[in-house]
Amino acid sequence: MLRSLEIRDMLLIDRLDLTFGPGLNVLTGETGAGKSILLDCLGFVLGWRGRADLVRQGASQGEVTAVFDLPADHPARAVLDEAGLSIDDDELILRRVNGGDGRKTGFVNDRRASGEVLRRLSELLIELHGQHDDRGLLNPRGHRALLDAFGAQDLGPVRAAWAARREAMRELEAAEAALTAAREEEDFLRHAVKELDDLNPVVGEEQDLDIRRRAMQAAERIRKDVAQALHLLGPEAAEGAMLDATRWLETSADAADGRLDEPIAALSRALIELGEAHRGVEDALSAMDFDPRALEAAEERLFALRALARKHDVLADDLPGLAGQFRDRLDRIDAGDARIGDLRAAARRAEETYHAAADKLSHERHQAAIQLDRAVSAELAPLKMDRAVFETRLSPADPGPEGKDSVAFTVATNPGAPAGPLDKIASGGELSRFLLALKVCLARGNDALVMIFDEIDRGVGGATADAVGRRLKRLAQDSQVLVVTHSPQVAAQGDRHFRVAKSVADGMTTSTVTALPDGARIEEIARMLSGDRITDAATEAARALLSG
Numbered sequence: 001m002l003r004s005l006e007i008r009d010m011l012l013i014d015r016l017d018l019t020f021g022p023g024l025n026v027l028t029g030e031t032g033a034g035k036s037i038l039l040d041c042l043g044f045v046l047g048w049r050g051r052a053d054l055v056r057q058g059a060s061q062g063e064v065t066a067v068f069d070l071p072a073d074h075p076a077r078a079v080l081d082e083a084g085l086s087i088d089d090d091e092l093i094l095r096r097v098n099g100g101d102g103r104k105t106g107f108v109n110d111r112r113a114s115g116e117v118l119r120r121l122s123e124l125l126i127e128l129h130g131q132h133d134d135r136g137l138l139n140p141r142g143h144r145a146l147l148d149a150f151g152a153q154d155l156g157p158v159r160a161a162w163a164a165r166r167e168a169m170r171e172l173e174a175a176e177a178a179l180t181a182a183r184e185e186e187d188f189l190r191h192a193v194k195e196l197d198d199l200n201p202v203v204g205e206e207q208d209l210d211i212r213r214r215a216m217q218a219a220e221r222i223r224k225d226v227a228q229a230l231h232l233l234g235p236e237a238a239e240g241a242m243l244d245a246t247r248w249l250e251t252s253a254d255a256a257d258g259r260l261d262e263p264i265a266a267l268s269r270a271l272i273e274l275g276e277a278h279r280g281v282e283d284a285l286s287a288m289d290f291d292p293r294a295l296e297a298a299e300e301r302l303f304a305l306r307a308l309a310r311k312h313d314v315l316a317d318d319l320p321g322l323a324g325q326f327r328d329r330l331d332r333i334d335a336g337d338a339r340i341g342d343l344r345a346a347a348r349r350a351e352e353t354y355h356a357a358a359d360k361l362s363h364e365r366h367q368a369a370i371q372l373d374r375a376v377s378a379e380l381a382p383l384k385m386d387r388a389v390f391e392t393r394l395s396p397a398d399p400g401p402e403g404k405d406s407v408a409f410t411v412a413t414n415p416g417a418p419a420g421p422l423d424k425i426a427s428g429g430e431l432s433r434f435l436l437a438l439k440v441c442l443a444r445g446n447d448a449l450v451m452i453f454d455e456i457d458r459g460v461g462g463a464t465a466d467a468v469g470r471r472l473k474r475l476a477q478d479s480q481v482l483v484v485t486h487s488p489q490v491a492a493q494g495d496r497h498f499r500v501a502k503s504v505a506d507g508m509t510t511s512t513v514t515a516l517p518d519g520a521r522i523e524e525i526a527r528m529l530s531g532d533r534i535t536d537a538a539t540e541a542a543r544a545l546l547s548g
Contacts, residue, residue, distance in 0.1 A: 151368025
């Protein structure tokens with residue numbers, strides 16, 4: 001609910017403090033008194049794009065403050081949360097300043113806020129209706145949502161089916177793309193797997209081969225020298241010479257008075273060491289024995305492993321794992337057709353589920369459209385438009401998360417006349433009544449929005465104006481309604497009455513707004529009935545209107 005509106009130095013208003021209440025709030029006044037200025041100022045604080053020259057002449061800046069009651073479950077709180085402007089209490093204060101240089105600054109509960117945030121809040125706080133209502137009922141883009149709200153449609157199943165259908169199609173498209181890409185390398189994969197299978201690499205094999213190859217290459221280089229050394233250590237060389245020397249010394253030992261005992265003992269020890277050296281060299285030489293073909297085979301295997309690793313840009317030890325990866329990719333290709341078939345079947349099922357849910361929703365929308373047409377027709381008769389035909393038209397639209405229907409509200413003002421969009425077919429007064437009838441049917445129970453009707457009763461009078469007023473009164477039972485009106489029948493239905501007047505003092509024109517007590521209401525409605533000269537008859541008629 002809009003609780004209050006404060007205006008400072010805006011247009012023709014120097015200072016104005018208004019307090020609104022629930023129910024029907026009416027604003028009246030002579031033409032040009034400044035009723036539209038109030039809407040301009042309210043639109044300014046809500047971030048609406050409008051006229052630029054808003055600051056009152058002679059003032060340095062203008063300012064508008066609007067205070068709303070905001071229940072804990074009001075949808076505007078989501079906008080506040082997203083903008084980092086959450087509030088803890090139930091009071092929402094919007095303030096906007098217009099500098100003399102044209103710069104505009106907005107605040108939400110005294111925290112800076114952009115014009116875009118104010119506009120998003122306004123969509124959830126205020127609904128403006130008039131003869132140029134292109135934001136609401138006259139905008140065909142919103143008709144489907146209005147019909148769904150009227151019919152209390154549950155869009156959950158269709159949205160869920162659409163999401164499942166989209167996911168199924170995404171998986172199918174991804175699988176088809178992957179299979180196409182995989183098939184482009186199928187020949188390469190099959191050749192690579194055969195090549196790897198033929199070589200059959202083993203983890204750690206490269207290191208083992210390299211060690212063996214190096215050992216065989218080293219043995220080939222030193223074996224001749226080791227063999228020559230072994231020969232020199234053997235019986236025909238060092239060992240034989242040392243044995244001969246020992247025998248000669250032992251033969252002469254008795255005659256040497258013991259002087260040869262130590263040399264003979266040393267030779268004995270040397271022969272033992274020489275024997276160990278001989279056996280060691282002999283074992284080493286034996287170990288160096290290899291088949292030259294084994295070296296050739298080891299080198300060929302090592303070179304093949306390294307060449308294949310370079311080809312695939314991996315380490316030799318990664319070749320066995322790479323073979324497994326290639327086999328997996330081939331398996332996916334081989335199984336791809338079957339998986340594609342499964343995914344296509346799943347996509348078909350998702351498509352069928354979506355269309356079943358969308359068709360059910362379409363049927364429910366058709367039923368709701370019939371009910372809405374009847375409800376609007378029932379409202380049009382008291383508004384002296386019983387010959388007009390209102391029709392909610394459904395036509396096919398591109399499938400989407402909210403079904404596959406396009407909805408448009410159309411009207412034929414006379415029997416046999418072609419039907420068309422509301423704003424193209426109906427005249428000003430007719431359009432106002434159509435909008436009111438529609439709003440009465442569509443807005444029941446919607447107490448989150450403050451509804452403003454800007455001279456929606458223009459062009460009607462008498463019993464028709466009374467019917468308009470009574471419907472506004474009924475609409476205000478569930479919501480706060482503000483109506484700018486020239487109709488005394490409408491004004492008489494108000495729960496609160498404000499009079500807008502314009503005065504000139506010291507060459508300065510100023511608009512004022514006054515809340516009227518009961519006595520002043522009689523006078524204002526009498527003026528609306530009779531003009532500047534209020535007659536007794538007009539006063540009595542005003543009393544009669546107010547008494548209902």
